[in-house]
Amino acid sequence: MSEPVALKLTAKDFKSDQEVRWCPGCGDYAILAAIQQFMPELNIPRERIVFVSGIGCSSRFPYYMNTYGMHSIHGRAPAIATGLSASRPDLSVWVVTGDGDALSIGGNHLIHALRRNVNLKILLFNNRIYGLTKGQYSPTSEVGKVTKSTPAGSADAPFNPLSLALGAEATFVGRTIDSDRKHLQSVLRAAAEHQGSAFVEIYQNCNIFNDGAFEQLKEPATRDDFLIRLEHGQPITFGKDGQFCVVHPPGGFGLEVRETASVSPGEIVVHDATVADPAYAFALSRLPGLDLRNTPIGVFRSVDRPSYDSVVQGQLAEAKAKVTETPEQQLAGLLASGDTWTIR
Amino acid sequence: MTKQIRQLDRVVIRFAGDSGDGMQLTGDRFTSETAQLGNDISTLPNFPAEIRAPAGTLPGVSSFQVHFADYDILTPGDSPNVLVAMNPAALKANLADLPRGADIIVNTDEFTKRNLAKVGYQSSPLEDDSLAGYVVHPVALTSMTVGALAEQAVSKKDAERAKNMFALGLLSWMYNRPYESTLRFLERKFAARPELVAANVAAFRAGWNFGETTEDFAVRYEVKPAKMRPGTYRNITGNAALSLGLVAAGVRSGLPVFLGAYPITPASDILHELSKHKRFGVLTMQAEDEIAAVGAALGASYGGSLGVTTTSGPGVALKSETISLAVALELPLVIVDVQRAGPSTGMPTKTEQADLNMALYGRHGEAPVAVIAPKSPADCFHAALEAARIALTYRTPVILLSDNYVANGSEPWLLPDVESLPDLRVEFATKPNGDDGTTFLPYLRDPQTLARPWAVPGTAGLEHRIGGLEKADKTGDISYDPANHDFMVRTRAARIETIPVPDVEVEDPDGDARVLVLGWGSTYGPIGAACRGLRQRGHAIAQAHLRHLAPMPANLGEVLRSYDRVVVPEMNLGQLAHVIRARYLVDAIGYNQVRGLPFTAAELETMLEEVLKNV
Numbered sequence: 001m002s003e004p005v006a007l008k009l010t011a012k013d014f015k016s017d018q019e020v021r022w023c024p025g026c027g028d029y030a031i032l033a034a035i036q037q038f039m040p041e042l043n044i045p046r047e048r049i050v051f052v053s054g055i056g057c058s059s060r061f062p063y064y065m066n067t068y069g070m071h072s073i074h075g076r077a078p079a080i081a082t083g084l085s086a087s088r089p090d091l092s093v094w095v096v097t098g099d100g101d102a103l104s105i106g107g108n109h110l111i112h113a114l115r116r117n118v119n120l121k122i123l124l125f126n127n128r129i130y131g132l133t134k135g136q137y138s139p140t141s142e143v144g145k146v147t148k149s150t151p152a153g154s155a156d157a158p159f160n161p162l163s164l165a166l167g168a169e170a171t172f173v174g175r176t177i178d179s180d181r182k183h184l185q186s187v188l189r190a191a192a193e194h195q196g197s198a199f200v201e202i203y204q205n206c207n208i209f210n211d212g213a214f215e216q217l218k219e220p221a222t223r224d225d226f227l228i229r230l231e232h233g234q235p236i237t238f239g240k241d242g243q244f245c246v247v248h249p250p251g252g253f254g255l256e257v258r259e260t261a262s263v264s265p266g267e268i269v270v271h272d273a274t275v276a277d278p279a280y281a282f283a284l285s286r287l288p289g290l291d292l293r294n295t296p297i298g299v300f301r302s303v304d305r306p307s308y309d310s311v312v313q314g315q316l317a318e319a320k321a322k323v324t325e326t327p328e329q330q331l332a333g334l335l336a337s338g339d340t341w342t343i344r
Numbered sequence: 345m346t347k348q349i350r351q352l353d354r355v356v357i358r359f360a361g362d363s364g365d366g367m368q369l370t371g372d373r374f375t376s377e378t379a380q381l382g383n384d385i386s387t388l389p390n391f392p393a394e395i396r397a398p399a400g401t402l403p404g405v406s407s408f409q410v411h412f413a414d415y416d417i418l419t420p421g422d423s424p425n426v427l428v429a430m431n432p433a434a435l436k437a438n439l440a441d442l443p444r445g446a447d448i449i450v451n452t453d454e455f456t457k458r459n460l461a462k463v464g465y466q467s468s469p470l471e472d473d474s475l476a477g478y479v480v481h482p483v484a485l486t487s488m489t490v491g492a493l494a495e496q497a498v499s500k501k502d503a504e505r506a507k508n509m510f511a512l513g514l515l516s517w518m519y520n521r522p523y524e525s526t527l528r529f530l531e532r533k534f535a536a537r538p539e540l541v542a543a544n545v546a547a548f549r550a551g552w553n554f555g556e557t558t559e560d561f562a563v564r565y566e567v568k569p570a571k572m573r574p575g576t577y578r579n580i581t582g583n584a585a586l587s588l589g590l591v592a593a594g595v596r597s598g599l600p601v602f603l604g605a606y607p608i609t610p611a612s613d614i615l616h617e618l619s620k621h622k623r624f625g626v627l628t629m630q631a632e633d634e635i636a637a638v639g640a641a642l643g644a645s646y647g648g649s650l651g652v653t654t655t656s657g658p659g660v661a662l663k664s665e666t667i668s669l670a671v672a673l674e675l676p677l678v679i680v681d682v683q684r685a686g687p688s689t690g691m692p693t694k695t696e697q698a699d700l701n702m703a704l705y706g707r708h709g710e711a712p713v714a715v716i717a718p719k720s721p722a723d724c725f726h727a728a729l730e731a732a733r734i735a736l737t738y739r740t741p742v743i744l745l746s747d748n749y750v751a752n753g754s755e756p757w758l759l760p761d762v763e764s765l766p767d768l769r770v771e772f773a774t775k776p777n778g779d780d781g782t783t784f785l786p787y788l789r790d791p792q793t794l795a796r797p798w799a800v801p802g803t804a805g806l807e808h809r810i811g812g813l814e815k816a817d818k819t820g821d822i823s824y825d826p827a828n829h830d831f832m833v834r835t836r837a838a839r840i841e842t843i844p845v846p847d848v849e850v851e852d853p854d855g856d857a858r859v860l861v862l863g864w865g866s867t868y869g870p871i872g873a874a875c876r877g878l879r880q881r882g883h884a885i886a887q888a889h890l891r892h893l894a895p896m897p898a899n900l901g902e903v904l905r906s907y908d909r910v911v912v913p914e915m916n917l918g919q920l921a922h923v924i925r926a927r928y929l930v931d932a933i934g935y936n937q938v939r940g941l942p943f944t945a946a947e948l949e950t951m952l953e954e955v956l957k958n959v
Contacts, residue, residue, distance in 0.1 A: 016809065018821070047804045052643070055812075063809050063822065068801040070646060071811025073669050076639045079631065083640030084801075087602050087627055088647040091801050109639070112632035312627060319622035327595040330624065332762045335588060339376045339525045340578045340759070343569075 009040040016066040022057060027178035027204035031125065032064055034178075038185045039067075042092065042192055049092045052081040054101040057132050058125035058204070061096040075106025078113040078122065082308070085119050089309045092192075095122040100130050103139040103159050114170040116308040117196040121188075124161055124201045125178075129210035142290065147209075162285035162300060165199040166278045172198035173281060173301045178205060179218050183229075183297065190299050196307040216292045228287065230298030235268040244294075245269075246287070254283035257294050273302040347556070348563045349520075354413035355567055356421030357515065360438050361430030361451075362399055363392055363406040366508040371408025373512055373529060377521035379579040379756055382569030383412040386869065387579075387754045388420035388942070393609065393692045400454070400462045405437040414568040418869040418876075420753060422944035428511055430454060430485070433463045444477040449514070451507070453486035481560050485510055492550035498543045506547035513551025519565050523548065573758055580757040582721035582750035583610070586680065587617035589728025590652055591624050596729070597736055597768035600625040602644030604637035605654045609692040610748045611682040614654040634662035638679065642666060645675045646810075648772065648800035650732060654680040657699045658688070660743070664707050667741050669812050671711040671836060674787075674796050676735035678728075679713075683747040685940045694940025695748035697865055698916035703743040704894055704923070710833045712840040714738070715894040717745040719868035722757035724750060727891065729766055736770050738843055739795040745893070747915075749942045750866040773797035773806055784808055786820040794839035845892040847899040852886035853879065858959050860907035861952065862932070864890040864920055866942065867913055873945035874952055883956055890920070896927070904930045908959050911935060913948055 014036040022028045039049070049067040053059035055074035062069030072080050077095045085093040095113075102110045102124050113120060129147070130136040136149040140161060144153035165173050172194040176187040184202065191198035203214045216222045224240045236246040237260055245260040245268045255269060275281070281301035288295040323330060357374070361367045368389055375387050388409040397404030411421035426447045429435040431454035442448070455468050469475050470482055489510040493503040509530075516523050527545060534540040555561050580588075594601035603626065605615040619628040627649070631637035638653040645651030653663065660667075660681045670677045683699045685691035703715045714734045718727035724746060731742040776784045777797060786808045787796050799806040808820060816823035817831055850860070851872075863871045868889050875887045888903060890896065904910050904924065910932045912921040918934035925932055935951050937943065 018809075045804065046807055048802055050801045062811070065809075066807055068807055069809035069811075070643075070673075071809065071813065072639075073665055073812055076635060076666065079636035079639030080643035080646075082636070083602060083604060083629070083643030083645075083649075083651065084647045085643075086629065086640070087600060087644040087649045088801065091647070108632055109636050112636065312629070316622050316625060316627060320625065323623050327598075327624065328762045331592055331595045334591065334621070334624075335759050335762070336576060336578070338578050339380065339529075340576050341380050341382060342576045343382060343572050343574050 004043055007040070007043050007045060009046070011037040011040065013046060014039045014066050016064050018063045020064050021060065023208050025207040026057070027127065027206070028058060028061070028125065030178045030181065031184065031202060031204060032061065034181045034184045035188065036065070037181075038188050041189065044092050048090060049094070050084060051094045051096055052077045052084065053096040054098075054106055055132070056098040056101045056130075057206075058096055058098040059101060075101055075104070076109060077101070078106065078109040078118075078120065081120050082113055082116070082118045086309050086312055089119065089313050093120050095120050097122065097124050099124065099126045099128060099138045099140040099161070103161060103164070111164070111168040114165055114168040114197050114199060117171050117305050119196055119307040119309040121191050121198045122200065124199070125204040126161060126201050127204045127206035127210055128158075128213050129206050131206045131209055135209035160285055161201045163282060166282045166285060166301065169278055170199045170301070171196045171303050171305050172299070174199070174299045175201045175203070175297045177203045177214065177217060177297060187299060190302065194302055195310070196305060214292065217295055226293050226295055228294060228296040230271050230273075230284070230296050230300065232271055232273045232299065235265070235270050237268060254286055257287065273299045275301070276303055347561070350563050350565050352565050352567050353415065354411065354417065355426065355519065355565065356409060356411045356424045357426040357428070358407055358409040358424035358438060358441075359428045359511070360405055360407040360434035361508070362433065363394070363397055363404050364399065365406070365430045366505070367406045367408050367430070370508045370512050371410055373526045374515060374521065375410050375579055375754060376525050376529070377516060377523055378410065378412045378519075379577065380522050380525055382572070383414060383567050384416045384570040384572060385410060385412045385579060385754070385756055386417055386420045387411070388749070389752045391693055400431055400433055400459050402433050402437050402463055405433050407434070407438060412567055414570050416570060416572065418872040419942070419945055422946045426515075428515065430507070430511070432459050432465055432469075435469065436463045436465065442478065445479065447479045447481065448475065449481045449483055449511070451485035451511075452482045453484050483514070483554070483560075488550065488554065489547050493543050493546055496543045496546060497539045502540065502543060506544050509544045509547040510551035510554075513548040514555045516548075517552040517555035517564070518561060519567065523552070572756070575758045577756045577758055579754050580722055581752055581754045582718065582724040582746055583613040583682070583752065584617055585722050585757060586718070586724035586728045586744075586746060586751075587614050589725040590618060590678070590732070591621050591626060592725070592762075592765055593729050593732035593768060594624055594626060594650060595762075596765050597650060597732065597770060599736075599770070600627060600649045601652060602641055602649040603628045603652045603654065604631050604640035604644070605629070606631050606634045606637045606659060608634075608656045608659050610684055610751050611654045611656050611659075611680065613751070614680065614682075634659040635666060638663040638666040638677075642670050642673070642675060642677055645670075645677055646673070646800070648798070650676060650678070650736065652678040652680065654682070656682050656684050656692070657686050657702065660699060660702060660706070667713065668707045668709060668711045670741040671707070671713060672812050672815075673810050674739045675798070676739055677741040678731045678735050678744060679741060680744045680746060682751045683745060685938065691940045693748065695866065695942060696915050696938055696940065697745070697747055697867070698919065698938065699745060700864075700893065700916065700919040703745055710837060712837050713894065714740055714742040714840055714843060714892075715745060716742065716892050717865035717890070718750055719865060719889055719891065721750050721753050721755045725757070725760075729768070730891070733766055733768055734843060736768055737795065738793055738839060739798060740840060745865055747866050770798065772803065773799035774803060776805060785818045786810060787815055788818045789835075794835065794842065841895050843895050845895060845897055848888050848890060848897040848903055850886050850888045850903055851875070852884070854884050857884040857886035858908040859952070859955055860886040860888060860904070860910050862888050862890065862904070862910055862912050862920070862924070863914070864893060867915065870943040870945045870948055871913060874948035877945060877949045878952060878956070883953070885952060885956065893920070901928045904928050904932075909933060909955055911952065911955055913943060913951075915943070
């Protein structure tokens with residue numbers, strides 16, 4: 001293959017002519033700007049990029065990208081994108097969704113896209129609230145959340161989106177934060193390079209209905225002690241002074257946080273996103289507490305498995321390779337297959 | 345022994361047995377042999393939804409009816425001349441359908457005390473006089489089959505299972521059928537187990553020879569070939585014909601076909617069939633649910649495929665929101681609804697036409713789509729092509745209303761010349777269409793078809809966004825403008841209403857009929873047979889049949905108004921009649937039945953005769 005020609009696109013090339021209409025101060029602006037700035041890096045012509053979304057604030061996203069795009073219906077973006085991606089493997093297909101869209105009304109499509117490993121980049125903007133319908137609790141809202149629809153506090157336990165994706169054996173799972181452009185783009189970069197489904201949860205602030213939901217992860221005073229920045233091949237330590245670390249406790253199933261000083265360096269888990277067993281990444285996804293302490297961000301898991309698109313296209317190619325006739329000749333043969341008889 | 349040979353013009357045979365007895369296969373083989381001979385044929389399978397209902401019970405009875413004749417026929421026949429009953433349950437379940445004098449071939453081995461008790465027979469009907477009005481042929485089918493296979497290297501169980509081939513051999517002898525195709529079929533079916541080929545062939549021959557030697561069958565029958573149009577034929581079911589029609593639509597449009605489907609009776613066979621045709625570029629996806637199936641099909645259409653989803657009524661209900669999205673996006677989409685008896689799970693293996701209202705109106709907002717219906721099994725091929733033509737040309741969802749009767753029934757199909765099939769090629773948008781030469785207007789319409797450009801991802805310079813929000817005319821930008829919404833709603837209605845469809849044809853041989861029978865979909869056969877019967881008895885009656893239900897043919901109003909009475913038989917409670925009354929102010933008379941079974945020609949004939957008397 002010849003070296004791809006540099007397209008020399010800029011962030012501006014990815015801005016559509018539509019006026020952006022999220023609430024002032026919405027975290028979506030930062031994500032949009034980060035993605036528009038990141039897109040040229042892909043060196044993919046704009047016409048081969050498609051953004052598909054469902055319904056919700058985040059799902060307005062495709063209107064603002066100067067690529068192909070479809071703003072579809074609530075929860076169905078992964079299904080629609082699956083048909084597009086499977087039939088058009090030449091395209092780079094991105095799904096933009098929210099916590100309600102992906103995990104409530106569209107939960108089924110999300111897990112099935114992930115288990116099939118469809119070649120989709122799925123960006124879940126999680127603000128832990130329903131914004132477009134003006135402030136009901138979402139499937140990622142904490143238990144007891146008081147909202148318009150739950151004045152006495154919500155009774156249901158939330159989903160952990162990454163645990164869910166890992167339970168569906170997603171081949172790529174990552175998490176990032178709207179306000180950290182550099183980190184956000186690093187996770188997108190890894191997701192874009194991945195062949196198959198890449199699931200990225202983006203913590204996003206809804207300043208109208210759930211302001212400050214992730215504040216501890218953003219405040220300079222707390223963020224370093226709360227966030228675990230995962231780096232492939234590096235021991236997992238965190239905190240302002242690296243005072244915390246992640247270990248695999250003997251006899252336990254999962255991972256735990258310890259004070260670095262209290263363990264020997266050999267006990268500290270070295271992050272490996274390529275571990276085949278999703279249990280490791282699952283254990284990472286279980287680390288955060290209710291107060292968001294010990295929240296890992298970065299690439300949790302990135303493993304190789306043939307994508308759905310490549311398998312089905314491979315079957316088509318294999319079947320077509322044996323064909324020597326024109327489509328019309330093939331069709332005539334097919335129509336006349338089985339027991340036929342001729343009347344003269 | 346020389347046997348007498350009697351000529352018949354038509355025969356109806358029903359093979360009935362336990363759902364594990366292989367009656368569908370037996371009927372299918374007999375049909376194929378009959379087709380080889382050149383008779384006209386129509387078949388009707390009837391089976392329970394349970395895969396293996398408890399053996400020997402009434403709910404477990406599966407049957408296959410085949411009607412063949414030396415002239416062109418329209419239905420699988422109202423009542424069988426011959427019943428093959430493999431057990432007491434099969435006899436009991438089917439006896440009421442037999443006219444007096446019919447032949448009944450029973451497998452006496454299964455008429456045990458226990459089996460009789462299972463279906464509530466106090467004494468064996470073979471031993472009392474309850475079958476006195478019929479010609480009963482008691483045959484020890486199971487034990488004779490086992491006996492004939494004594495030398496074969498198969499287990500007793502496998503030998504017993506070959507009893508359907510014994511029955512087929514006997515019937516093939518009785519009706520003088522050419523059986524080479526069956527022998528070839530057995531070789532293919534059991535290619536991996538030669539001992540089963542030998543056993544089944546031996547059972548078939550034993551049945552044939554039994555007919556030839558036993559005195560119980562004194563007469564052989566012959567039904568001469570029908571006068572059919574010259575050409576090559578094959579026998580085909582509606583689901584198979586529909587599948588081939590979709591493959592043909594792919595070839596004739598030059599587009600890849602994408603099928604998104606979720607398994608559902610009685611539509612699953614289309615998914616099975618299309619999954620075999622990858623060499624045509626047909627991509628099939630068994631989705632996680634009905635909604636994903638239509639969503640994936642729509643996504644594929646957006647990418648430049650012919651997106652298709654196949655289902656039955658409950659599935660269409662689930663797909664409704666996505667179909668409305670396709671109306672807003674103005675993309676091609678074919679939705680196949682193989683109707684079954686509802687509501688809810690209803691009777692999944694029984695037929696009905698009760699999804700017409702849902703097809704016409706079952707969406708939120710003003711969301712018009714095109715609706716068409718095939719009239720017979722072979723017609724499903726052409727209906728699929730027509731659905732694809734409308735979807736591709738007018739960039740719209742099209743609902744194709746098949747039903748269980750045409751889907752599983754079969755008839756001879758005169759193979760079309762591929763070059764004569766409609767040319768379905770489409771042009772994708774390739775360059776900006778705005779006056780300035782650089783702007784792309786995704787909702788600028790073709791003045792003839794009112795279709796918007798189909799600009800598929802990958803086309804440089806035409807990047808654009810579409811979605812479910814109301815769009816401004818031409819630009820496709822989001823719009824809440826009241827006048828624009830009113831315009832767009834009316835335009836979406838007009839683009840369906842103005843699709844040119846062929847005029848409805850009226851069959852009125854003498855031209856003096858005062859009563860018109862109007863049907864749609866699978867009732868074509870029984871209605872046609874009833875009209876023939878009436879005409880043979882000197883009555884004048886006209887028949888018209890609708891393929892296009894949305895939009896309706898332009899001449900329909902004029903046709904309806906030129907008769908004193910319009911009768912609309914439907915397997916629902918009057919859904920088309922309601923449309924006819926509302927649209928054309930014609931006082932149509934409904935004739936409605938929802939028994940899960942097709943109309944019989946006889947009942948329609950009786951009903952129509954009453955109407956004729958009162959005109």
